[in-house]
Amino acid sequence: MSVVAKYIGYIRDIRRYSGRTVVLYGDVLADFVRCAGDGRDMTDQEIVAAMRVPVLRDYVVDMVERELSAKTVSLHMSVLSGFCRYLMMNGLLASNPVKLVSKPKIEKRLPVFYRKEAMEDYFERTSWLMDRREFDFFLSNIDTESGKELYDARIARLIISMLYSLGLRRAELIGLTIGDVDFGRNVVKVRGKGDKMREIPLIVSLCEEISLYLEAVETMCGGKRSLKEPLLVTYKGRKLYPVYVDRAVKKELEMQKGITGRKSPHVLRHSLATGLMDEETNINSIKELLGHSSLATTQVYTHSSIAQLKDIYKRAHPRAKNGGKHGD
Numbered sequence: 001m002s003v004v005a006k007y008i009g010y011i012r013d014i015r016r017y018s019g020r021t022v023v024l025y026g027d028v029l030a031d032f033v034r035c036a037g038d039g040r041d042m043t044d045q046e047i048v049a050a051m052r053v054p055v056l057r058d059y060v061v062d063m064v065e066r067e068l069s070a071k072t073v074s075l076h077m078s079v080l081s082g083f084c085r086y087l088m089m090n091g092l093l094a095s096n097p098v099k100l101v102s103k104p105k106i107e108k109r110l111p112v113f114y115r116k117e118a119m120e121d122y123f124e125r126t127s128w129l130m131d132r133r134e135f136d137f138f139l140s141n142i143d144t145e146s147g148k149e150l151y152d153a154r155i156a157r158l159i160i161s162m163l164y165s166l167g168l169r170r171a172e173l174i175g176l177t178i179g180d181v182d183f184g185r186n187v188v189k190v191r192g193k194g195d196k197m198r199e200i201p202l203i204v205s206l207c208e209e210i211s212l213y214l215e216a217v218e219t220m221c222g223g224k225r226s227l228k229e230p231l232l233v234t235y236k237g238r239k240l241y242p243v244y245v246d247r248a249v250k251k252e253l254e255m256q257k258g259i260t261g262r263k264s265p266h267v268l269r270h271s272l273a274t275g276l277m278d279e280e281t282n283i284n285s286i287k288e289l290l291g292h293s294s295l296a297t298t299q300v301y302t303h304s305s306i307a308q309l310k311d312i313y314k315r316a317h318p319r320a321k322n323g324g325k326h327g328d
Helices: 003-014 019-036 044-049 053-065 070-089 116-125 132-140 145-166 170-175 204-221 242-254 265-278 283-290 300-316
Strands: 187-191 197-201
Touching (some): 003 019, 003 070, 019 053, 053 070, 116 145, 116 265, 132 145, 132 204, 145 170, 145 265, 170 187, 170 265, 197 283, 242 265, 265 283
Antiparallel strands (some): 187 197
């Protein structure tokens, strides 16, 4: 077994990397071997010998010439750095040469977000789903095709509501159970990255929306569900999955006036954070709400607010509109 194959086995079986990550690492290492060996197969000794600063620099140049993004180049070098650490651990390499290789600078992109007015318009446009008469009609027709369409519309709106109102990550939304919602205290318990738990307040309207949804699911499933079952499920009663959430968000926001560009769950999270920052909410409170481990991660939203302020300034300020000519 080659040294590369052994490393892939190590990250798969010992480090327990995800299947997707294992495939990515394998592709990166294969790409490096192709480049370092000029397209020919390399022996283990040659692969280890290739872990030198000049060869790694040539690989960076090759990726740049192939017009790979700075982020992709950085990812490839990170994979090679992990491989070098594995070689060091097994006594095949004395030090990690990747640390001595410069990489293209990654430009920080400001978070994309939806404006408050556009989101308010969306919730107003879909408010008919919260009408009790419409809901009763839905319950009486839940086993029909029209009932399925109404269910899909209701859960899609609830997905948007929870992502935007609570600032959840997609995985956090999918992972919620019925027991995570505390209607007595009006909070929801969220398990974030690293299994860190946090509580997020629920506004009254969202509590009502969740309650109506749970009533619909119980009718659909024919009985009360346990607190450990998933909060959000498909029409067939199965736990939501990432693609389902992505499609729901895209479909709901596709034709919404005032919303352009990427339609994704994470942009809804960015939109809440940016909106709170614009309202001068304490940055530490936003950090806790979003479940960030570092304040530096939250501070990126201050740049979004400054960017928005500059945009407003250019459109509204008298001197900005005429290029600074005339006036004081």
